[in-house]
Amino acid sequence: MKKTFLRQAAFAAMLATTALAPAVSAHAAETPAKGGNIVVTYKDDIATLDPAIGYDWQNWSMINAMFSRLVDYTPGTTELKPSLAESYEVSSDGKTYTFKLHKGVKFTNGRELTAADVKYSIERAVNPKTQGPGAGFFHSIVGADAMTAGKAETMEGIVVVDDHTIQFNLVQPDATFLNVLALNFSSVVPKEAVEAADGDFGKKPVGSGAFILKDWTVGQSLTFERNPDYFIKERPLIDGYKVEIGQEPLVALLRLQKGEVDIAGDGIPPAKFLEMKKSPEFAGMIVDRQQMQTGYVTLNTQVKPLDDARVRQAVNMAINKDRIVRIINGRAEPASQVLPPLMPGYDKDYKGYPFDQAGAKKLLAEAGLKDGFSTTLYTSNTDPQPRIAQAIQQDLAAIGVKVEIKALANPNVIAAGGTKGEAPMIWSGGMGWIADFPDPSDFYGPILACASAVPGGWNWSWYCNQEMEKRAQAADAMPLPAKEKERLETWSKIFTEIQEKDAPWIPVFNERRVVAKSKRMGGPDEIYIDPTRVIDYEAIYVNQ
Numbered sequence: 373m374k375k376t377f378l379r380q381a382a383f384a385a386m387l388a389t390t391a392l393a394p395a396v397s398a399h400a401a402e403t404p405a406k407g408g409n410i411v412v413t414y415k416d417d418i419a420t421l422d423p424a425i426g427y428d429w430q431n432w433s434m435i436n437a438m439f440s441r442l443v444d445y446t447p448g449t450t451e452l453k454p455s456l457a458e459s460y461e462v463s464s465d466g467k468t469y470t471f472k473l474h475k476g477v478k479f480t481n482g483r484e485l486t487a488a489d490v491k492y493s494i495e496r497a498v499n500p501k502t503q504g505p506g507a508g509f510f511h512s513i514v515g516a517d518a519m520t521a522g523k524a525e526t527m528e529g530i531v532v533v534d535d536h537t538i539q540f541n542l543v544q545p546d547a548t549f550l551n552v553l554a555l556n557f558s559s560v561v562p563k564e565a566v567e568a569a570d571g572d573f574g575k576k577p578v579g580s581g582a583f584i585l586k587d588w589t590v591g592q593s594l595t596f597e598r599n600p601d602y603f604i605k606e607r608p609l610i611d612g613y614k615v616e617i618g619q620e621p622l623v624a625l626l627r628l629q630k631g632e633v634d635i636a637g638d639g640i641p642p643a644k645f646l647e648m649k650k651s652p653e654f655a656g657m658i659v660d661r662q663q664m665q666t667g668y669v670t671l672n673t674q675v676k677p678l679d680d681a682r683v684r685q686a687v688n689m690a691i692n693k694d695r696i697v698r699i700i701n702g703r704a705e706p707a708s709q710v711l712p713p714l715m716p717g718y719d720k721d722y723k724g725y726p727f728d729q730a731g732a733k734k735l736l737a738e739a740g741l742k743d744g745f746s747t748t749l750y751t752s753n754t755d756p757q758p759r760i761a762q763a764i765q766q767d768l769a770a771i772g773v774k775v776e777i778k779a780l781a782n783p784n785v786i787a788a789g790g791t792k793g794e795a796p797m798i799w800s801g802g803m804g805w806i807a808d809f810p811d812p813s814d815f816y817g818p819i820l821a822c823a824s825a826v827p828g829g830w831n832w833s834w835y836c837n838q839e840m841e842k843r844a845q846a847a848d849a850m851p852l853p854a855k856e857k858e859r860l861e862t863w864s865k866i867f868t869e870i871q872e873k874d875a876p877w878i879p880v881f882n883e884r885r886v887v888a889k890s891k892r893m894g895g896p897d898e899i900y901i902d903p904t905r906v907i908d909y910e911a912i913y914v915n916q
Contacts, residue, residue, distance in 0.1 A: 404609050404894065404895065404911075404913045405609065405894065405913050405914060405915060405916040406609050406610075406913070407609075407610070407611055407914070407916065408610050408611060408913075408914035408916070409610065409611050409612045409613060409614065410610055410613045410614075410634040410635065410893070410912075410914060411613070411614050411616060411632065411633050411634050411635075412613055412614070412615045412616070412633070412634065412635045412637050412907075413615070413616045413617075413619035413624040413627070413633050413635070413636055413637055413638070414430055414615060414616075414617055414619065414637040414638055415617075415618065415619060415620060415621060415638055415754050416430065416617070416752075416753075416754065416781040416782045416783065417590060417591055417617045417618075417781070417783065418430055418431045418434065418594060418615070418617070418783075419431065419574070419782070419783035419786065420574030420575070421434060421435055421438065421574050421575070421577045421585060422435075422504075422573050422574035422577065423435050423438075423439050423493075423497075423556045423557060423559035423561065423577075423579075424493075424496050424497040424502050424504040424506065424557060424559075424561075425502065425503070425504045425505070425574060425828065426556065426574065427504075427505045427506070427556075427786075427818075427830060428782055428783075428786060428803055429802065429803060429806060429906050430637065430782065432556060432905065432906050433902075433905050433906045433907040433908070433909055434583075434594070434596070434615070434909070435556045435559065435577075436556055436559075436581070436904075436905050436909075436910075437581055437582050437583045437596070437608070437905075437908075437909040437910050438577055438579045438581045438582075438583050438584070438585065438596070439556065439559030439560065439561065439577075439579035439580065439581045440455055440456050440477070440485075440559065440560060440579065440580045440581050440603070441455055441456060441553060441554055441555070441556075441558045441559055441560065442454070442455060442456050442457045442460075442471050442473075442490065442538075442553045442554075442558065443455055443457060443460075443550055443553050443554045444554050445554060445903075445904045445905075447898070447899050447902065447908050447910065447911035448896055448898030448899045448902055448903075448908065448911070449898070449903065450809055450810050450903050450904060452550050452551070452554060455554075455604075456473055456474060456477060456485070456490075456560065456580075456603075457471040457472060457473060457474070458472050458473065458474045459471075459472045460472065465545070466542075466545030466546075466851060467541065467542045467543075467544065467545055468539065468540070468541050468542070469539065469540040469542075469549065469550075470533070470537065470538075470539045470540075471490075471537070471538050471539075471540075472536060472537055473485070473486070473487060473490075473536040473537070473538065474536075474603060475536055476603070477580055477603045478580060478601050478603075479562045479565070479578055479579065479580050480578055480579060480580065480584050480599060480601070481562060481564075481565055481578050483562060483564075485560055485562075485580050486535045486536065487532045487533065487534065487535055487536060487537055487538040488532050488535070489560050489561070489562060489563070490530075490532075490538045490560050491526075491527075491530045491531075491532050491538065492561075492563050493558070493559065493560045493561045494510060494513075494527070494530060494557075494558060495519065495525075495526055495527050495530065496561070496566070497510070497557045497558070498510050498513075498516055498519050498520060498527065499519055499525070500519075500520060500522055500826060502828075503790075503826075503827050503828030504557065504828055505790070505818060505824060505828055505829045505830045506555065506556075506557030506818065507519075507520050507823050507824070507826070507829075508520075508817040508818055508821045508822075508823035508824045508829075509552045509555060509557060509817055509818065510527075510552065510557075511817070511821075511823060511845070512542045512543055512544060512546035512549060512845075512848065513527055513529040513530060513540055513541070513542060513543070514527065514528055514529025514541045514542065514543055515527035515528040515529045515530075516529070520823055520826075528541075529541040529542065529543075544845070544848075544849040545849050545850075545851055546848050546849065547811070547813075547848055547849075547850065547851070547852045547859065548809065548811050548813050548814070548848060551808070551809040551811060551814075554809070554904070555808055555809075559579065559581075560579070560580065561573070561577075561578065561579065562578055565577075565578035575588060580599075580602075580603070581599065581602065581910075582598070582599055582602050582604070582607050582608040582909070582910040583596040583597065583598060583599055583608065583612070583613075583909065583910075584596065584597050584598075584599050586612075591617055591618065592616070592617055592618065593614055593615060593616050593617055594614070594615040594617070595612065595613075595614050595615075596612050596613050596614075596615075596909075597611065597612040598610070598611050598612055607910050607911070608909065608910045608911075609910075609911065609912065609913035610909070610912060610913060610914060613909060615637075616633075619633075619638075621636065621638040621639065621640070621641045621644075621754065621755065622641060622643075622644060624636040624637075624638065625640065625644060625648070625888055628657070628888055628889075628890055629653070629654075631890060631892070633890065634889060634890045634892065634893055634914075635887065635888070635889050635890075635893070635900070635907065636887070636888040636889075637887075637907075638754055638802070639802075639885070639886050639887055639888070640658070640886045640887075640888050641755045641756060642699065642700045642701045642703070642755075642756050643755075645701050645703065645886065646701055648888070654888075656891055657888055657889060657890065657891060658886065658887075658888055659885075659886065659887040659888075659889060659897045659900045659901055660703075660884060660885075660886045661884060661885055661897060661898075661901045662714060662884050663712075663714070663806055663807075663883070663884065663885045663901065663903070664712045664714045664715050664806065664807035664810060664903070665712055665804050665805065665806045665807070665882055665883055665885070666707055666710060666711070666712050666804055666805050666815070666879055666880075666881075666882055667704070667707070667799075667800050667801065667804030667879075667880050667881050667882070667883055668707070668710075668800050668804060668805070668877045668878060668879045668880055669687075669691075669749070669764065669797055669798065669799050669800070669877065669878035669880060670789065670795075670797065670798045670800065670832035670833045670876070670877060671684045671687065671796075671797060671833055671875065671876055671877065671878065672793075672795060672796045672797065672832070672833060672834055673833050673834055673835050673874070673876055674792060674793065674834045675793060675796045677739065677741055677745050678747070678796055678797070680739050681873065681874055681875060682735045682736075682738055682739040683735070683736065683739050683741065683745075684874070684875035684876065685725065685735055685875045686731075686732040686733075686735035686736045686739070686771065687732070687768060687771075687773065687878060688724075688725040688732075688875050688878050689725045689726065689727065689728045689729070689731050689732040689735070690727075690729050690732040690767050690768055690770065690771045690773070691727065691764060691767050691768075691878055691880065692727050692763070692767055693706035693707070693727065693880055693881060694706055694727075695763060696760055696763050696764070696880055696881060697881055699756055699759055699760055699763060700756055700760075700881075700883070703883060703884050703886060704881035704882055704883040704884065705881060705882050706880070706881055707724070707879035707880055707881050707882050708722055708723055708724030708879060709722055709724055709867055709868060709871050709879055710815050710820070710867045710870065710871060710877060710879055711812055711815055711863075711864075711867050712807075712882040713882060714882075715807060715810065715812055715815065716810065716811070716812060716860050717812035717860040717861075717863040717864045717867070718864070719864045719867070719868050722868045722871075724871065724879065725875075729767075729770050729771050732771045733771050733772065736771060736772065736773075741772075742772075743772055744771065744772025744773045744774065745772075745773060745774070746773075746774040746775075746776070747773065747774070747775055747776070747796045747797055748775070748776045748777075748778060748795070748796050748797065749761055749764060749765065749775050749776070749777050749778070749796075749797045749798070749799060750778045750780065750785050750788050750789070750795045750797065750798045750799070751777060751778070751779050751780075751785065751798070751799040751801055752779070752780070752781070752782050752785055752799075752801045752802050752803065753779040753780055753781060754782075754801075754802060757779070757799065757801035757802060758777070758779045760799060760801065760880075761777045761779065761799050761801075762777065764799060765777055775797075782802070782803060785798060785803070786803070789830070789832035790827055790828045790829055790830070790832070791827065792827070792834055795832065798832050799880075804883060805819055806885075806906070807903070808904065809904060810903070812860065812863035812864070812867070813844065813847070813848055813863065815867070816840075816844050816863075816866065816867070817844070818830050818831075819831055819832075820833070820835055820840075820870065820876065821836075821841065821844065822836035822837075822838070822841055833876035833877060835870075835874065835876040837870070837874065840866055840869075840870060843862065843866055844863075844866060846862070847859050847862040847863050847866070850862070885901045887900050887901055887907075892914055892915050893912065893913075893914060893915070894912070894913045894914060894915040895911060895912050895913055899911045899912055900912070
């Protein structure tokens with residue numbers, strides 16, 4: 373058991389070291405203090421706090437801090453460790469995982485958490501009736517495919533051995549299964565609370581994590597308090613945090629400068645970035661880190677004329693990515709492919725589509741669209757996303773494509789993407805894909821796989837290629853570390869071939885994440901741009 377755990381944890385740690393390469397933090401010598409409340413701001417409201425449904429960068433951190441999972445990550449890293457599980461064993465063929473749960477862990481409604489709750493929660497995340505985006509992650513569990521197809525109400529591969537023992541039986545070995553069990557979608561929830569909420573669990577969440585939602589005034593604020601019964605006794609460090617909604621990013625930064633705000637959640641707008649970077653007044657207040665992220669435009673493969681691969685290839689060739697990078701003060705690199713450069717499996721030799729508007733016009737003519745066509749591009753309404761959308765609009769106009777822009781709040785963009793025929797194109801913008809864990813499969817399953825091309829899913833291209841499905845499942849079944857090199861090469865070819873042949877995306881750039889925090893906030897930079905949590909509310913603290 374320990375051998376298996378250490379091998380996978382070491383592999384994750386190796387990826388974290390090579391891919392993320394965090395700088396040594398100036399806070400490393402601090403002793404974390406306990407106590408204090410902080411204020412975080414966002415422009416848009418939160419859509420949901422339901423772990424089976426929430427999947428945007430705003431709510432991900434909050435959900436993570438309210439719920440617990442069998443395994444989790446060491447703060448600021450991608451190193452896996454047991455959490456709700458006190459131990460686990462993996463069979464020699466890699467197809468059976470057995471977890472022993474800590475006893476005495478309680479939900480915030482006072483009931484003890486059991487293995488039956490684990491089974492219920494994961495089946496709920498996979499069940500298409502939930503309309504959540506995480507089902508594709510669990511494809512390797514026996515019975516998952518039947519459930520996603522609506523042919524089963526339970527998954528026979530999840531077995532409750534006793535109140536504190538849960539077993540997972542897999543169709544094939546899955547190199548990422550422990551990572552999947554650390555995702556928010558694997559968070560454990562009490563069935564009675566879900567049913568009592570009557571479809572509104574996302575507003576009335578009950579978990580077993582570090583924080584409890586005490587108040588949610590829609591459109592104004594959310595207030596979280598420390599869970600006094602949290603089973604990890606040394607966490608969290610802060611007493612609570614308040615999320616204030618409706619704050620324009622520039623206003624939030626002014627308030628942060630005055631000490632009224634502790635974390636400006638929407639980041640630093642490009643117009644303010646250079647000024648803050650050069651000003652001694654903001655020294656120690658800017659966290660600027662590379663991340664495994666790709667910002668992209670989804671092309672709905674089910675909507676005419678984007679159902680023609682030649683049209684999708686043409687719009688790829690029409691976009692001037694260098695100009696878009698300049699809009700955000702160079703805080704990114706132009707992207708050639710789905711995978712970001714820091715992700716293992718990235719093909720550094722693949723150059724993607726060139727900026728060639730003449731070639732784009734030729735492809736449109738071959739597709740019978742020499743006079744172009746009209747379409748709609750959805751985007752977040754937070755700066756600089758509308759300005760980037762306008763640059764895309766101008767580039768496409770040059771090849772005869774007339775684009776109407778719909779700039780909406782993030783939850784509305786997400787809803788449009790998860791509705792099959794609604795959004796022909798979406799600029800992902802501030803919701804660009806950030807890795808859940810450092811493995812290339814994470815850039816396939818939730819955003820390009822057939823299982824994610826469902827209502828509520830995040831495959832906003834509605835792309836489904838059965839040949840790629842088989843190759844992706846075969847790649848995940850390759851054992852680590854024995855076939856690590858072959859596995860990464862397989863994934864690399866999957867992504868470059870998808871882009872070259874089918875072009876369901878326009879990869880635009882790989883952006884650095886920039887966050888502004890007040891001077892009283894302690895802790896290393898990694899926990900403000902955490903590779904798995906975005907912001908690690910459980911680990912941040914206030915300097916007393």
